[in-house]
Amino acid sequence: LSPTVNFALRISFYCALCLVVSALAAVACLLVNGGRTVKNMRIIKAFVKTFKYFFGLRFEVKGLENFKVEGPALIVSNHQSILDMMGLMEVLPDNCVQVGKKELMYMGSVGLIMYLGGVIFINRKSTSSAKMVMSEVAKTMVTENTKVWVYPEGTRNCTGDLLPFKKGAFHLAVQAQVPVIPVVYSSFTTFYNPKTKLFTSGKIKVEILPPIETKGLTSDDVTDLSDRCFSTMRETLFRLSGHPGEAKDSS
Numbered sequence: 001l002s003p004t005v006n007f008a009l010r011i012s013f014y015c016a017l018c019l020v021v022s023a024l025a026a027v028a029c030l031l032v033n034g035g036r037t038v039k040n041m042r043i044i045k046a047f048v049k050t051f052k053y054f055f056g057l058r059f060e061v062k063g064l065e066n067f068k069v070e071g072p073a074l075i076v077s078n079h080q081s082i083l084d085m086m087g088l089m090e091v092l093p094d095n096c097v098q099v100g101k102k103e104l105m106y107m108g109s110v111g112l113i114m115y116l117g118g119v120i121f122i123n124r125k126s127t128s129s130a131k132m133v134m135s136e137v138a139k140t141m142v143t144e145n146t147k148v149w150v151y152p153e154g155t156r157n158c159t160g161d162l163l164p165f166k167k168g169a170f171h172l173a174v175q176a177q178v179p180v181i182p183v184v185y186s187s188f189t190t191f192y193n194p195k196t197k198l199f200t201s202g203k204i205k206v207e208i209l210p211p212i213e214t215k216g217l218t219s220d221d222v223t224d225l226s227d228r229c230f231s232t233m234r235e236t237l238f239r240l241s242g243h244p245g246e247a248k249d250s251s
């Protein structure tokens with residue numbers, strides 16, 4: 001098979017798997033929990049965690065203990081591809097919902113399963129409405145004791161580097177006065193590259209970094225907080241990916 005055909009087949013299979021399994025998971029969620037609730041994430045996670053075996057992907061996870069903070073927290077991670085849903089579900093802590101673009105709601109059964117899992121949908125084209133939704137989340141995450149997962153790059157980026165961060169995630173953490181927990185996935189470029197039609201088996205290193213406290217910070221500190229997360233995450237990304245010229249992972 002030519003690489004292009006192979007790539008197209010594997011991506012189509014991934015999408016088909018997501019659509020079919022979402023439909024099954026939606027039935028399970030409705031039977032067990034009856035509607036939209038973060039409790040459904042446990043069911044979704046159990047289904048999605050099997051996907052890696054179909055694609056020969058392995059995850060090596062470090063720092064899971066950093067999720068064990070008391071109470072709510074904001075999790076930020078790098079976003080490379082639609083394949084990230086596998087890496088997300090590999091480590092997702094209990095009581096954690098994600099922020100996603102509202103267009104995802106219209107992806108059939110995949111949109112339905114996201115809705116049932118409690119995903120917070122935002123309109124990226126309207127900063128004011130996205131801010132309003134996220135301010136509301138800052139309140140509910142505290143009263144309902146949930147963690148929130150945001151991709152602060154705001155879009156997929158498979159270059160092996162980070163895009164500049166959007167500020168919303170860090171405003172959210174400061175408004176809710178909850179710690180920020182950065183999570184970094186090593187670069188997919190060695191096994192996945194949509195430009196060159198590469199999609200083989202591979203290993204993904206995941207590191208959950210220590211929480212960064214936000215108690216006492218105000219909106220004036222958001223830029224600093226964002227910059228600090230960006231530099232630690234970028235360093236970690238390069239270390240985990242063994243970038244040429246960058247610090248290699250010694251382990």
Ligand SMILES: CCCCCCCC/C=C\CCCCCCCC(=O)SCCNC(=O)CCNC(=O)[C@H](O)C(C)(C)COP(=O)(O)OP(=O)(O)OC[C@H]1O[C@@H](n2cnc3c(N)ncnc32)[C@H](O)[C@@H]1OP(=O)(O)O
Pocket residue numbers: 018019021022025044047048079085098099100101104110113114117119122123124127130131132134135150151152153154155156165166167168169171172
């Ligand atoms: C069973 C099988 C199933 C199979 C399938 C799997 C299913 C699994 C189920 C479930 C998993 C679900 C997984 C979902 C995954 C989804 C992934 C995505 O969709 S990624 C795209 C959306 N995510 C974001 O975009 C990030 C959040 N974005 C932001 O936070 C932005 O900041 C946003 C939208 C709020 C505004 O974006 P701006 O483009 O306008 O840029 P800015 O620079 O950040 O903001 C402009 C100004 O507004 C201020 N600002 C932003 N937020 C503020 C706030 N809350 N309060 C006050 N000021 C704020 C900023 O400080 C900035 O001002 P100054 O330049 O600093 O002066």
Ligand SMILES: CCCCCCCCCCCCCC(=O)OC[C@@H](O)COP(=O)(O)O
Pocket residue numbers: 014015016018019081082083084085100101104106107108110154155156157
């Ligand atoms: C009706 C056709 C449905 C096709 C089913 C596709 C199944 C793939 C499901 C994986 C969930 C993907 C979530 C995700 O990773 O979304 C990417 C966006 O957040 C980032 O936005 P952007 O488009 O990169 O700006």
